[in-house]
Amino acid sequence: ADPEMTLLTYLRRKLGLTGTKLGCAEGGCGACTVMLSRYQTHTHHYAVNACLAPLCSLHLVAVTTVEGIGSVARELHPVQERIAMAHGSQCGFCTPGIVMSMYALLRNNPKPKMADVEEAFHGNLCRCTGYRPILEGYKTFTVVRNTRYLTPVNVDLFTTSLFNPADFTPFDPTQEVIFPPELMSLSKDQRSGLLCFRGDRASWLQPDSLDEFLRLKWEHPDARVVVGNTEVGIEVKFKNMVYPVILAPAFIPELNNVSHTADGVVFGAACTLSHMGAVLKKAVETLPPHQTEVFLAVLEQLRWFAGLQIRNVAAVGGNIMTASPISDLNPVFMAAGCRLTLMDKDGSRVVQMDDGFFTGYRKTVLRPQEILLSIEIPYSKKLVSAFKQSPRREDDISIVTAAMSVTFTPGTDVVEDLRLSYGGMAATTVLAKKTANGLLGRHWGEELLQEACSLLAKEMTLDPSAPGGMVTYRRTLTLSLFYKFYLTVLQKLRLQVSEHSGCFSYREAENIPPYLSCHLQAVPEGRSQDDSVGRPMMHLSALKQATGEAVYCDDVPLYENELYLALITSSKAHANILSVDASAAEKMPGVVTCLFADDIPGCNATGPIEHDETVLAHRQVTCVGHIIGAVVADTQLHAQRAAKAVRVQYEELQPIITIQEAIAAKSFYQPIRTIQKGDLEAGFKQADHILEGEIHIGGQEHFYLETNVTLAVPREEGEMELFVSTQSASKTQSLVAKALGVPANRVVVRVKRMGGGFGGKESRTTLLSTVVAVAANKLKRPVRCMLDRDEDMMITGGRHPFYGKYKVGFLNSGKVVSLDVSYYSNVGNSMDLSASVMERALFHMENSYSVANVRGRGFLCRTNLPSNTAFRGFGGPQGMMVTESWMTDVAQSLGRPAEQVRRLNLYVEGESTPYNQVLDQITLDRCWDECLTRSGYQERRAAVDVYNSQNRWTKRGLAIVPTKFGISFTVVFLNQAGALVHIYTDGSVLLTHGGTEMGQGLHTKMVQVASRVLGIPCSKIHISETSTNTVPNTSPTAASASSDLNGGAVQNACETLNQRLQPYKTKNPKGSWEDWVRAAYFDRVNLSTNGFYKTPNLGYDFETNSGRAFNYFSYGVACSEVEIDCLTGAHKNLSTTIVMDVGNSLNPAIDIGQVEGAFMQGLGLFTLEELHYSPQGVLLTRGPGSYKIPAFGDIPAQLTVSLLRDAPNQKAVFASKAVGEPPLFLAASVFYAIKDAISASRAESGISGPFRLDSPASAERIRNACSDRFTKLCPPAEPGSFTPWSVQV
């Protein structure tokens, strides 16, 4: 085995076991989760990330993958069946990993509690489902269902008709696969001797005794010690580190030993964090409380330390020795005064873990020949607390982490000893010694607090340019966390605490009984069971997705002579290319060719609408990540290593990175769109008040779990077959043909399914596909490339950041009469779809409110960022976010409840939009009223007010927000679709349509439509794939319109076939479907046809501000309640109630899945996800480690989703409505609930009235906005006086 090979590569590439997925390669998404089993004294099962597990580390370990526990063909495991049947799998790319996390939990604990289930998923992400259905499905395995997930009166989770637990196969834990007996006997054979694996660049040495380990370390002082590989694996993969000798001590007894001494518990350095946690938990249960303060602090840090898969392998020694300044454990170890035993061949020494231990960034006092043997965690003689503040609660690295301990002179509150240790404030974990010394001998009271704060503010400083940014926030946190400690100690001293809410952590404030529920319209009684329309039918691929049998692009088996491609990309945002030297790369192992612009046989100009970009840059680069060339080699590793060896010389030019820079330089693309109605000036004159404001809305990474991937296979006569993960098969076809210089009829693009798209695979996929096709064409061999997560994030763009500036005139009543708004979007280095995105923002500038006099202008900022592109909502959410900002300002400036002001301005039937479209069949008011009632808005409001009056440092906020989303592509010609339907002589039907399946359930819905029209059960209908040689000239699967458009085409085709079959039905009314099909066939009737649909009466004209822009509108309303921790900026989503109008739902399970999935994505957009760019335009957040999408714990504790009843929509197939994008904006209710809570906090400091809050409402922004005595001590540096680490783009 090659020491650098991971288990994941081995499974996927060597064994062809593709059920285990690659989502990030950095332990951050859980898609690669497998279960490992080891026999020591008993069999131990644990979930791990296969992407970080070195193959060599698996000696005597059994590996269970998703394929090993069940399959559709054989028998499904209940864990697989339940996630599918509970609708917990949409695109399915995350599903095998989630299945394996649950499976590993059940192997250890067949009767888990809900809290165990939640903990098991700390390391798994899903971008589609919104998590609720996964939890609901798996709740059926739990024993104590009513504690954590308390089911409130009248809302019984098990009676929602989305699934019926009675249909599930019972779970019998005795039927599981046993641990392989051979491995067991080998494991019992204690000593295996020194194991040695040698690879091209590294050797793996695995000693089985301490002496041997020390000897090897003496011989190889530069050797890297590897236990969990969760640090070293990242360094090798992402920092290009090469470690020629790896020492793996995981099997050495002394390093795994745990012993209880008179002073504390000693852990061998290779003890995993999970093991350490279990030992400490037991100690806490058995020892007297005064001894276990430190243990509790360690456990608090472990609770939010990475995901379970990481904790199961990562060692305590690895955390200490990495010496990371943001280690979560080192501050506790330092504050507690832990002792470390270091050892080399000649003996051992014991050192105290204090600030002398860390000698610099990632450096310690260890000598090269030394190893860390163990750590002793003492019983406490002090009061100890630990704190971690990270952007996301689960599985996230710290912004600031801290631990504090204090001892008092016996019988007093006089400080005898104090330790304050902080991570995230310097190059190492540090002790605030000056502050601590300054407080010795003081009474624990207000004076001490004041002194502590002013000392800390002076001692814990940061350079304004410090890496990681958030400088003011981090400095404030050092004070806020001390204040929390101060209050906690006061409480422990049983002294009077008037501001007790300050020591709460929102993480503990779980006094809201959690529940999740859905409401939908039942199918009318008497309807045939064969008619599935309106029923919650399971996604047709869900079972295959849960077993790993569903094939994604990179799962297509390797061709015999296949090659792998890696991209060469620009490291500069704006530069002339002076030279490119690939000579070193060409000589590297496995390299077949390097590819540059000259290798393109056709045209190098590309782009989805305007051809304003290059396939491969040749003279100039205009963003970091701009593709310059590619290396093609025998393996991915060889290609990637060689690509890094290509040297490019640049002449740097001045880049434009931010919207503000673009405005200053007037760097805009044309056209600058305007929509104007009424008389703006007259409107402002009529207004009682006028206010102005602004808001910046950050961009968003799609973070589809499956990155961009293409496999190109050259065929004869210039033909090229491409397997692509794309939403736009036809666009890929035409742009590949253009680059190859062949007619489109030589290029076939095939899409089986995508592991998520969300707009990110609408146009930007064509860049990769074209390069891969050019390579395959040059070499006449199949070529494949799946982007690494960091490349994908860097190259492919995302949601456009927007800056909105507004002036709004309104009456005393709150009625808005005049609005002038300007939108600026950060377009990036090419147009892509940005003009349409801006148009949609303008079409949504009034959201759901009637404004008589209005002007909206849209400026497209040309910058040197990777081109931004489509993302669920397509500019609509940004457009409406600005609306809600001024709406909130209007209410705040009048001092009126925002809910009343919003209601007052809501559209009513017959009013017309700023683009002169008359609104009919409005359901906004119904959604609004139902949402108010279901959420119990008024009672909540009263309760929030009471809560806020009683709590100084935690505040609650509430907001109700509507949405109106226009359905249709705004480019008229795209509103067409085709379908192709074949009926075979056995009666089976093969259905093809122009849409692609990315998890949204489009294929399932299309089968339902065909099933109803043909009058046959869905089981007779199959969709194999989307391909350009079956349905040509397709529009991208986008704009939420695919069910409407393709549904219309499928309906049309099936109706034609029905007409052809009608004579045979009439002739033989009692015959079966098969009888009619056979009769027609023998009668020489064509049983194959295509169908076509185009949306009628569309066509808006910007010049005249007339014509219909949209076919219809989807409406929805959400009410959310949050709680913020004013001291740290953390927040908790307490409750969300959504009422959504989806017409007559084609499939309520899928529609609710779309509502929840979109809502959670919006929640990420508005409260969590932050892309950081350096001032030079380098994306700094390039993976799940630094870019946080919502995790399981971010779902509102109470979530109710209702589909509006009795609201048929006559403008789409079977009275349904589009649902993919509209609900996303409803997450703005969470943002404005946060803003409401911040207002309550500001009121405590005497501040009132409108204030600017940019999106996302991150912990940093929340904390900074809650101005108080602590923020005043940490004023921000003067803008312009320093170069920040990251800029707001």
Ligand SMILES: Cc1cc2nc3c(=O)[nH]c(=O)nc-3n(C[C@H](O)[C@H](O)[C@H](O)COP(=O)(O)OP(=O)(O)OC[C@H]3O[C@@H](n4cnc5c(N)ncnc54)[C@H](O)[C@@H]3O)c2cc1C
């Ligand atoms: C997804 C993810 C999430 C993470 N989340 C967190 C988090 O929330 N908080 C946090 O603090 N960290 C986090 N980390 C960092 C990491 O998991 C921890 O630092 C972990 O404890 C490292 O242990 P390991 O066994 O995997 O280390 P390895 O990668 O095996 O080794 C790490 C380093 O320690 C040295 N080393 C290990 N053992 C010894 C020894 N006995 N003697 C001498 N040197 C030794 C190695 O030489 C190496 O340099 C995260 C990492 C990942 C990938």
Ligand code: FES
């Ligand atoms: S691929 Fe392993 S955790 Fe993401």
Ligand code: FES
């Ligand atoms: S279903 Fe979870 S990522 Fe798509």
